[in-house]
């Protein structure tokens with residue numbers, strides 16, 4: 466029933482979108498003066514479902530070439546504060562509240578528009594928006610604590626605090642606009658601000674950005690910056706050399722698109738949001754878009770999901786104050802990468818810190834070039850890192866193995882939409898599942914008799930995200946320990962007599978020379 470309604474909403478939305486000029490047609494993309502129909506959808510892309518990669522998304526309906534323009538959403542189809550201000554009452558009310566930020570204004574405008582129901586010009590678009598988001602601002606206490614790591618918990622507290630503050634300062638204008646109580650609630654505010662956070666695209670005239678119908682159906686893939694430049698140049702030159710003369714102008718266009726450095730955005734000269742294929746896609750493959758470079762915590766905060774393999778993920782560990790002061794690298798450049806390797810800046814800073822004060826100046830040049838300074842220096846740095854990663858892991862209340870079993874249990878709970886008896890093995894897991902059931906008022910006296918509803922599903926989804934996040938965090942620390950020990954072992958195998966191999970000794974400042 467729900468599914469049928471969703472399909473019907475989607476169908477009417479796509480008809481509406483095509484009618485207002487949103488197009489993925491090759492011919493209308495190529496020329497504004499084309500004789501073909503002004504707009505159409507379904508010639509490059511179609512809406513499809515990708516349960517493992519974002520749910521609803523866009524699939525290629527034909528092979529797509531990297532750099533090709535695949536979707537154009539004209540300015541008049543974009544939902545911005547400016548376009549919603551055609552509502553005179555809204556535009557007048559906003560002038561009475563000059564302290565509201567652009568995002569608050571767009572949130573109020575979106576809630577007002579949603580409150581209009583069928584009489585809204587944007588009704589077909591609004592109707593197919595997700596009803597619920599899992600961004601950090603919607604995390605409850607239990608889900609927040611499930612993240613385990615202080616920095617992450619603090620990020621949730623900040624997100625919830627900010628959302629509450631923004632909502633409180635918008636209550637007066639929502640009252641003045643006579644929004645129904647349902648649309649004035651904190652829950653509705655979270656919905657509006659998460660819609661904006663997870664679906665808007667940058668536009669030059671409004672810091673809140675725009676909602677871009679159909680363009681906001683692209684799911685995310687992370688950009689790999691180091692790959693990007695070389696790939697752009699390689700593809701550009703191979704495109705130019707391999708195509709025959711009749712395709713030359715096409716090749717020129719595509720090469721220019723390759724060099725844009727973004728997969729999609731507003732283009733002043735076209736008067737539309739334009740989206741380009743960021744690689745070659747085969748028919749039926751999901752076409753993904755890079756929204757930017759985000760860590761998993763940032764993805765959770767702004768978009769409510771995380772990636773299993775995120776090349777931009779980072780773990781920050783507390784370094785001793787001396788490390789920060791012994792170098793000029795900004796604090797946020799000192800982290801452990803997803804691979805487990807410390808960042809370039811972290812390695813430089815730590816090598817310098819492990820150098821006696823009176824030798825830092827002479828070794829500074831070498832350290833800043835990213836070189837190892839000596840076996841002894843590198844060993845003490847690696848020992849320090851490995852020991853501190855261990856300490857962090859020891860202080861977290863579950864191990865990676867326990868997190869993996871807990872995720873399996875959560876998946877079982879997820880699959881069950883009816884009351885279910887859970888078989889709970891390990892006591893840590895049992896404790897966490899009981900705590901979850903209790904927090905959500907689901908125990909009902911029985912042993913794990915789970916009563917399922919929409920609210921429960923949301924809590925389970927967010928809990929799962931929190932456990933997935935902390936597992937990724939721990940895996941990066943474990944990889945970092947392996948990396949550090951591997952580096953030390955590589956010295957041992959070189960039979961370097963200056964090396965201390967005893968890893969049971971506490972990490973020690975190991976001066977050069």
Ligand SMILES: C[S@@+](CC[C@H](N)C(=O)[O-])C[C@H]1O[C@@H](n2cnc3c(N)ncnc32)[C@H](O)[C@@H]1O
Nearest residue numbers: 518519520521663664681682683684685768770
């Ligand atoms: C711009 S929307 C993309 C379309 C969205 N899937 C929909 O059904 O409307 C962004 C949202 O899609 C989901 N998403 C996008 N990329 C994802 C990915 N790689 N993995 C999981 N979820 C993803 C997240 O919920 C995110 O907030």
